[in-house]
Amino acid sequence: MRPAPRVEVTQESLRGSETGAQREGPEPTWSVTAGRLEQPLTQLGQVIVVPDGRELRAVDRSTGQDRWRHPFPVSYQYAVAGSLIVVSASNGGPLEVLDAATGATRWRAEDTQDVVVQQQVVYDRECVGTGQSAKCVVIARDVRDGRELWKLPADRFARVSDEALGVRVPYAAPAGRYVAVRLNGRTYTTVAATTGKVGAGRLPSRAWYGFVADGLLVTTDNDPPRGDRRCTVGIATVNAATGARGWSGEVFSGRREDGECAKVLAHNGSGLTLIGAGTRLVAVTAAGRPQVVDLRTGRTQWEGVTSGVPIDGDDRSVLVRRTADEGELALLDMATGATRWTAPDPGLSGTSASWRSSVTRRLVAVSGAVEKRPVVLVYDASTGRQLGRYPGWLAGVGDDWVAVSHSGGPDGIALDLYAF
Numbered sequence: 368m369r370p371a372p373r374v375e376v377t378q379e380s381l382r383g384s385e386t387g388a389q390r391e392g393p394e395p396t397w398s399v400t401a402g403r404l405e406q407p408l409t410q411l412g413q414v415i416v417v418p419d420g421r422e423l424r425a426v427d428r429s430t431g432q433d434r435w436r437h438p439f440p441v442s443y444q445y446a447v448a449g450s451l452i453v454v455s456a457s458n459g460g461p462l463e464v465l466d467a468a469t470g471a472t473r474w475r476a477e478d479t480q481d482v483v484v485q486q487q488v489v490y491d492r493e494c495v496g497t498g499q500s501a502k503c504v505v506i507a508r509d510v511r512d513g514r515e516l517w518k519l520p521a522d523r524f525a526r527v528s529d530e531a532l533g534v535r536v537p538y539a540a541p542a543g544r545y546v547a548v549r550l551n552g553r554t555y556t557t558v559a560a561t562t563g564k565v566g567a568g569r570l571p572s573r574a575w576y577g578f579v580a581d582g583l584l585v586t587t588d589n590d591p592p593r594g595d596r597r598c599t600v601g602i603a604t605v606n607a608a609t610g611a612r613g614w615s616g617e618v619f620s621g622r623r624e625d626g627e628c629a630k631v632l633a634h635n636g637s638g639l640t641l642i643g644a645g646t647r648l649v650a651v652t653a654a655g656r657p658q659v660v661d662l663r664t665g666r667t668q669w670e671g672v673t674s675g676v677p678i679d680g681d682d683r684s685v686l687v688r689r690t691a692d693e694g695e696l697a698l699l700d701m702a703t704g705a706t707r708w709t710a711p712d713p714g715l716s717g718t719s720a721s722w723r724s725s726v727t728r729r730l731v732a733v734s735g736a737v738e739k740r741p742v743v744l745v746y747d748a749s750t751g752r753q754l755g756r757y758p759g760w761l762a763g764v765g766d767d768w769v770a771v772s773h774s775g776g777p778d779g780i781a782l783d784l785y786a787f
Contacts, residue, residue, distance in 0.1 A: 392745065392755025395783035397431030401772065402779045407638060408763025408770045409447055409537055411467040415763070415770070416452065417782070418445055423454060425470060428768075431784065435470030439463070446484035448510050448539040453489055455482035462491065464510060474513030481526040487542040488516065488560050490527040499523075505548060507563060517563025524552030530578040532648065533682060535725070536638040545607040547577045547584055557584050557607040567610030570603055581646045582607050583662055589620060589630040597653050598628035604662055614665035618650035618658070621676030621691050623718070629691035634678040636722040644682040644701070651676060657687050657699065669704035673697075678717065679724040679731075684748065686726050692717030698731060698751065708751030713744050725764035730754075730787060732769050734761035743771050745787065754787050 399417075406418040414425040414434050423445060425434040442457040451473065455462040459480040464473045479491040489510050494503040501523045507516040528547040531540040545557040545566055555577040557568035568584040570577065576587045588601040598620045604613035620629045632650050633639040642649035646662040657671040675687035675697060684707070685699040696710045715722065715735025722735045727748065734743040745755040759773030768786050775781030 390757050391753075392757065393785055393787065396429075396768075396786045398781055398783045399426060399431050400775050400779045401782050404760075404762055404772055404780060404782070406444060406537060408782075410765045410768075411447060411450065411452070414467060415765075415784070416445070416447070416467070418443075423452070423465070423470075425467065434468075437463075437465060437470045437472075444482075444537075446537050446539045448484055448486050448489075451510055453482070453484045453510065453539070455479060455484075455491075462489070464489070464513065473511070476508070476513065483527040483529045484510070484539040485542040485546070485560065486510070486539050488546075489513075490546070492521065492523075492525055494523055505550065507560070516561055519548075519550060519558065519563055519565075521548075521550045522552060525550050528555070528577050528579075530576045530640045532578060532580045532641045532646075533639070533644045533680075535681075543579055544582065545579050545584070547579050549577070555584060555586060566608050568605050568607040569610060570605055573601075573603075576640060578640075579607055580643075580648075580662055583613055583646060585662055587632075589632070591628060591630075598622060598630070598651070600630075600632065600650065602648075602662070614663065616665045618648065618660055619653055619655075621651040621655060624690045624693040629676060632677070633680075634691065634717060634722070634724060636717070637679040637724045639679065642677050642680040642685060647701075649677045649680060649685050649701075657685060657704070659685075659701070659704065671699060671704050672706070679726050681726050681728070683728065684726050684731075686724065686731060688717070692722075696731075696733070696746075698726075698746075698748065707749070710746060710751050710753070715742065715744070721760055723761040725761070727764055727766045729766045730764060730769065732761055732764045734759075741773075743769065745769050745785070747787075755785060757783070757785070759783070 401419045403420040413428050417424040423437045446453045452465045462479045463475045481492050483490045489508045494501040503521050504518045505521045506518050534540040542560050547555045548558045555570045557566035570586045573588040575589045583604045584607045585604050591599045600618050603615045633642045648660050652658045655674040657677050659668040676691040679686040687697045695712045698707045719736040721741040724733045731746040741760050743757045743761045757771045759771040762772040763770040771783050772780050
């Protein structure tokens with residue numbers, strides 16, 4: 368079982384109070400008020416998308432002025448697919464695809480379930496009836512216009528996998544040739560993304576991750592076998608098109624400060640399922656050092672020179688911490704494993720409810736709690752120099768900006784954008 372997050376001050380209970388932490392770094396470029404933030408902000412062109420309660424907003428990147436507002440009737444999640452934003456009900460219901468520049472609705476669908484978005488395709492499950500008598504299908508639609516691409520019969524537990532290697536929420540994964548689909552809830556089947564043709568790739572669902580990486584269907588089992596103390600993660604792969612068996616083997620997940628296995632291969636506060644790119648997977652060795660493994664061959668491309676647990680990264684960098692939730696930080700080069708820089712322990716527990724992290728081409732940002740008060744730290748991705756320290760919650764990160772939310776008094780939550 369994963370540990371329960373530490374109880375601490377939330378954004379809602381911060382209203383009307385001060386965090387008490389000293390601010391260091393540039394003054395905010397702009398500040399706006401929001402009602403409730405439960406998803407990260409992101410940038411599309413010259414607008415920054417703000418998922419504010421039951422309203423999606425876009426504000427000008429330079430000024431913070433509203434460009435558009437779009438209400439949504441229920442709790443939702445959003446995904447960015449190129450210049451489009453897909454907004455879907457969190458627990459089943461309507462779906463809308465918006466133009467990011469104007470907020471205008473391109474198309475909509477009703478009664479969708481388990482919506483998964485890729486850059487060119489939107490998938491969902493739709494059922495008639497309830498319970499065991501429900502008749503269900505998995506449907507794929509062109510993200511641009513809602514045109515139905517294909518439809519496959521399925522059971523009521525079916526869904527397209529939303530897990531991907533190196534893709535950060537809310538960005539949608541690139542649409543590869545195949546997607547991994549659980550048509551019956553028990554087996555991952557590869558399906559051609561645009562035609563619905565079922566491929567030969569099959570692997571049993573092992574209750575953890577299943578995804579397609581550059582033509583490979585991959586599944587993981589992150590629960591170590593009974594008696595295993597190495598934090599083993601079992602991996603199986605097959606060719607997505609032909610079903611030919613590929614590499615199967617083991618990587619390791621590293622440990623938390625209390626000695627328990629982290630199990631996950633990326634911190635769940637990063638917005639990533641797995642760190643890596645292409646078929647390169649970032650994990651830990653049996654000796655506790657970060658490593659990159661090629662899923663096609665099982666070969667270790669590099670191994671870190673010191674112990675540490677990868678917690679975040681992008682296609683250029685890997686952020687490592689001494690353990691999965693405590694200790695000093697280091698940024699490694701994704702291609703070689705060379706250490707770019709190290710930074711002292713930020714003193715922010717990775718088990719806290721406020722832990723968030725993000726790695727971009729120019730910035731590294733982490734947030735957590737200090738004496739039950741949230742704080743955000745910002746580093747230069749090239750040098751590791753600390754650029755800012757701000758009281759509040761990490762609300763979003765871009766290549767040259769960080770958004771921080773904090774108490775805004777009786778009117779809501781204040782949202783500050785800092786440019787670097």
